[in-house]
Amino acid sequence: MNVNEAINRLKEIQSTTNACVTIIEHDVKTHEGVLSDVPIALKDNVITKGILTTGGSKLLSNYIPPYNATIVDKIKQAGGVIVAKTTLDELGMGGTGTASFNGPVKNPFDLTRQAGGSSSGSAVVVAAKAVDIAIGSDTGDSVRKPASYVGVVGTKPTYGRISRYGIIPYASSLDHVGYFTSDVRLAALMCDVLSGQDKMDHTSLPYPSTTLAPQLHDDVKGKVYGIFKEVLEAIDHPQTLKNFDAVCKALESKGAIIKTISMNETILRTCLPTYYIIANCEATANHSNLTGVNFGLTQEGEDVETIMTNTRTHGFGPLIRKRFVIGSYGLKDENQDKLFRKAQKVRRVIVNEFNRMLSECDGLIAPATTSTAPLLEGANMNVLSNAHLIAENYMVLANFSGAPSITVPIMPVDGLPHGINLTCKIEDEATMFQLALAIETCVKERL
Amino acid sequence: MNKDIILSLAEELNFTLSEGEVENIVNEFHSLQDLLSLLETIDTEGVSEMVYPFESPLLTLRDDEVTHELSQSQALSNAHKVKEGYVSVPKVVK
Numbered sequence: 001m002n003v004n005e006a007i008n009r010l011k012e013i014q015s016t017t018n019a020c021v022t023i024i025e026h027d028v029k030t031h032e033g034v035l036s037d038v039p040i041a042l043k044d045n046v047i048t049k050g051i052l053t054t055g056g057s058k059l060l061s062n063y064i065p066p067y068n069a070t071i072v073d074k075i076k077q078a079g080g081v082i083v084a085k086t087t088l089d090e091l092g093m094g095g096t097g098t099a100s101f102n103g104p105v106k107n108p109f110d111l112t113r114q115a116g117g118s119s120s121g122s123a124v125v126v127a128a129k130a131v132d133i134a135i136g137s138d139t140g141d142s143v144r145k146p147a148s149y150v151g152v153v154g155t156k157p158t159y160g161r162i163s164r165y166g167i168i169p170y171a172s173s174l175d176h177v178g179y180f181t182s183d184v185r186l187a188a189l190m191c192d193v194l195s196g197q198d199k200m201d202h203t204s205l206p207y208p209s210t211t212l213a214p215q216l217h218d219d220v221k222g223k224v225y226g227i228f229k230e231v232l233e234a235i236d237h238p239q240t241l242k243n244f245d246a247v248c249k250a251l252e253s254k255g256a257i258i259k260t261i262s263m264n265e266t267i268l269r270t271c272l273p274t275y276y277i278i279a280n281c282e283a284t285a286n287h288s289n290l291t292g293v294n295f296g297l298t299q300e301g302e303d304v305e306t307i308m309t310n311t312r313t314h315g316f317g318p319l320i321r322k323r324f325v326i327g328s329y330g331l332k333d334e335n336q337d338k339l340f341r342k343a344q345k346v347r348r349v350i351v352n353e354f355n356r357m358l359s360e361c362d363g364l365i366a367p368a369t370t371s372t373a374p375l376l377e378g379a380n381m382n383v384l385s386n387a388h389l390i391a392e393n394y395m396v397l398a399n400f401s402g403a404p405s406i407t408v409p410i411m412p413v414d415g416l417p418h419g420i421n422l423t424c425k426i427e428d429e430a431t432m433f434q435l436a437l438a439i440e441t442c443v444k445e446r447l
Numbered sequence: 448m449n450k451d452i453i454l455s456l457a458e459e460l461n462f463t464l465s466e467g468e469v470e471n472i473v474n475e476f477h478s479l480q481d482l483l484s485l486l487e488t489i490d491t492e493g494v495s496e497m498v499y500p501f502e503s504p505l506l507t508l509r510d511d512e513v514t515h516e517l518s519q520s521q522a523l524s525n526a527h528k529v530k531e532g533y534v535s536v537p538k539v540v541k
Contacts, residue, residue: 063525064524064525066517066521066522066524066525159499159500159501173498173499173500199509200514203499205503267489269485270485270486270488272482273483273485276482276483277483277486291461293526294526294534295525296525298527301537302537303536303537303539304536304537304539305461307536307537308461309463312461312462318468318471321457321460321462321464322471322472322475324460324462325457325472326476328456328459329448329452329456339483341496342486342491343486344496344498345489345491345494345495345496345497346486346489346491347497348491348494348495348496349491351500383478383481383482384482400497400500401501402499402500402501426500426501
């Protein structure tokens with residue numbers, strides 16, 4: 001796929017999927033490198049100098065940044081060409097792809113269904129074969145769940161592995177840069193391109209860029225895949241379970257060891273409320289700078305206070321306003337101990353238990369979701385069921401702990417894409433890509 | 448959670464909510480309480496807050512040197528109103 005072909009394909013799918021906020025036709029290659037002339041799409045929360053960057057919010061729908069995110073410079077230095085800014089749930093806060101200021105994103109395999117979120121458009125442009133690489137961000141599962149819904153590889157390396165300088169934040173203690181690729185080998189290459197300590201981001205890991213792609217192989221003889229027992233038990237879709245079992249058997253036939261690993265269910269059921277409180281509280285604080293005074297879609301007012309109130313009322317969607325109210329409630333002096341600080345303590349309990357599981361295997365696997373992408377109007381699930389609390393939301397464990405995690409597409413469920421999620425130990429992306437490549441190989445051999 | 452608390456929070460957050468939005472948040476908060484009550488099932492006595500995913504000393508001091516800067520025109524390029532090189536807002540002191 002060359003740049004012109006990518007741009008034509010992006011235009012072709014835009015009217016049906018709404019995957020892009022901006023299609024970029026003027027960018028050119030500025031360096032030679034491993035990505036020379038490769039078209040790449042960016043989630044529209046990645047700051048791009050001189051190119052509209054909306055964060056999916058009406059409030060930023062006129063924002064032209066004066067600088068680049070570090071990862072944009074890295075992509076350009078590797079020879080990449082930016083061809084699109086993709087649609088996302090407003091400020092990355094949503095899991096459906098239906099909450100952007102420019103309208104809902106639709107799944108290219110069934111236009112009545114969601115593509116997942118919040119990195120919706122980036123998932124779609126890879127799935128629709130417009131590009132082979134698209135950048136996303138992952139705070140709860142915002143790369144890895146859409147990847148399952150549209151049948152592409154979705155990767156989130158270790159927390160801090162990729163600089164977040166110039167990424168519009170959601171929740172800083174959970175935010176990761178992630179990306180979608182057409183296969184696992186390209187995912188390893190992109191880790192090499194994007195990683196490395198960045199002086200502009202003091203939370204970036206103190207290591208140089210990885211060099212994983214050249215050594216990548218799929219020999220998993222003796223490697224231990226841990227099966228996440230409680231996630232499997234919370235899924236009742238027969239095809240999901242049958243496909244997962246078939247992949248496990250194929251891995252076993254390659255010499256891998258399949259071992260069931262269990263997590264305390266009571267602790268596991270607290271993942272979603274813990275995430276909900278921490279993410280919304282951090283988001284409320286992070287977005288207090290969106291006032292309309294220095295930048296943004298400013299609304300008139302008789303004084304500064306009124307300008308800010310009018311701008312934020314006009315600029316934020318109802319979902320964001322609701323989340324900010326809940327976040328602000330959790331941060332009130334009288335609620336901090338029982339909500340925000342309690343959630344932070346529960347997070348430590350969760351992470352200790354999760355790291356214990358990871359210590360018992362080389363990588364932990366489970367179906368990424370219970371089934372296929374929900375309809376655009378949403379899924380109707382009992383919010384206190386294990387299917388919802390565990391099977392649909394367990395991938396947030398990798399955000400709590402910072403562990404590297406990847407979704408790999410496997411066989412379809414009900415004729416639609418579906419994937420397996422794999423999570424490995426902190427900083428061990430090498431094993432993650434090796435185990436993921438073996439899964440991909442098994443699926444290719446089977447299909 | 449009641450309407451007055453929600454309106455007060457919205458005021459602190461510098462936005463207004465429609466009546467329908469307030470009602471929606473009140474209703475959702477009731478089911479949210481069930482979810483949040485799950486946090487109470489975990490004994491966190493003696494557990495410290497986790498504010499980042501792992502405890503590696505990621506934060507480092509840097510030399511106090513200018514490493515990058517925006518020009519005045521770049522810094523003002525997205526402001527709604529600019530006057531004499533500054534962001535312009537309505538008069539604060541009356």
